[in-house]
Amino acid sequence: MTDPEFRDAFRSHKDVLYRFAYRMTGSKAVAEDVVQECYLALWRRPGAYDPRRGAVRAFLLGIARNLILKRWRDERPHEALEDESSICQPVDLPAGERAAFVARAIGMLPPLQREALILAEYEDMPLEEIARSTGAELAAVKSRLHRARENLRQLLAPLWEEMRSVNGKR
Amino acid sequence: MENDDAELRRLLREWEVPDAPAWLETRVMARRDARWRPRFAAALVWAAALSVAAFLLVRQPAPTVPAATVAEEDPFVPVPNVLPLDSYETGRVVRMDLPVSSLLNAGFSLPAADPAGTVTADVLVGDDGRAHAVRLVSATTSNGTGD
Numbered sequence: 267m268t269d270p271e272f273r274d275a276f277r278s279h280k281d282v283l284y285r286f287a288y289r290m291t292g293s294k295a296v297a298e299d300v301v302q303e304c305y306l307a308l309w310r311r312p313g314a315y316d317p318r319r320g321a322v323r324a325f326l327l328g329i330a331r332n333l334i335l336k337r338w339r340d341e342r343p344h345e346a347l348e349d350e351s352s353i354c355q356p357v358d359l360p361a362g363e364r365a366a367f368v369a370r371a372i373g374m375l376p377p378l379q380r381e382a383l384i385l386a387e388y389e390d391m392p393l394e395e396i397a398r399s400t401g402a403e404l405a406a407v408k409s410r411l412h413r414a415r416e417n418l419r420q421l422l423a424p425l426w427e428e429m430r431s432v433n434g435k436r
Numbered sequence: 437m438e439n440d441d442a443e444l445r446r447l448l449r450e451w452e453v454p455d456a457p458a459w460l461e462t463r464v465m466a467r468r469d470a471r472w473r474p475r476f477a478a479a480l481v482w483a484a485a486l487s488v489a490a491f492l493l494v495r496q497p498a499p500t501v502p503a504a505t506v507a508e509e510d511p512f513v514p515v516p517n518v519l520p521l522d523s524y525e526t527g528r529v530v531r532m533d534l535p536v537s538s539l540l541n542a543g544f545s546l547p548a549a550d551p552a553g554t555v556t557a558d559v560l561v562g563d564d565g566r567a568h569a570v571r572l573v574s575a576t577t578s579n580g581t582g583d
Binding site: 284289297364369418426 | 440441443444445447448450451452453454455456457460461463464465467468
């Protein structure tokens with residue numbers, strides 16, 4: 267990989283990687299480190315990227331999620347990555363903190379549900395590309411996304427009700 | 437259900453996060469370029485170790501006693517803490533006499549060897565000038581006293 271190719275790959279995908287890592291971890295510092303490690307990995311082993319297996323974006327996202335999940339496992343060795351059960355009770359909503367509330371709710375999702383939701387809802391990635399990035403079957407991605415949305419409906423119930431009442435649906 | 441999804445999507449969009457900071461590119465490029473410096477330093481350490489070994493061998497041709505002969509077919513053992521060569525990387529094999537102590541310092545286990553002695557080994561040197569693996573060819577011992 268030449269220097270111009272590397273810089274082009276950096277400028278094309280750094281924001282997607284950063285936003286994904288930030289939303290997954292809730293930390294700017296970690297997101298910066300993840301982006302850096304992704305690109306250093308690409309530079310060290312350009313042969314590891316096979317264009318026949320998908321876009322470089324999916325390849326880089328795959329590295330990012332591996333780094334993030336490794337960090338998650340190191341911090342919580344006894345928690346399962348994917349919890350199929352639904353999540354807990356809605357949290358009280360402080361006034362004027364809707365964005366923080368949404369961020370907190372997403373942060374409470376099990377990591378595999380969280381990554382599927384972030385890539386689908388925020389990055390508008392097709393399900394097939396999410397499957398490639400995460401090394402999962404398409405059906406598994408659909409299932410995680412479905413569970414993530416169901417969980418969020420519970421977690422975000424206070425906001426949900428508020429929106430519905432504003433829209434005159436109650 | 438579609439309305440539910442649309443409402444959920446609208447709600448999720450309330451959480452906006454910034455793009456990567458502009459300075460991150462400078463940091464990544466600097467880290468990428470700095471990566472070669474430790475390799476160069478490691479190559480220098482190896483070169484220094486080999487020079488010392490050669491000097492000692494020339495200065496002290498002490499009688500050596502064959503101790504344990506290792507078969508030529510023995511596999512290469514990766515140098516600890518050094519990434520093995522990738523399939524696309526090339527390297528060359530250099531046969532040399534190495535001080536046992538330098539191998540021990542590098543993390544190899546040579547229980548039967550005299551720490552003051554030397555061994556003949558094939559060293560796999562990558563394109564980066566770094567030793568990636570070692571294969572012992574034969575072992576000689578020398579106590580360095582000429583006894």
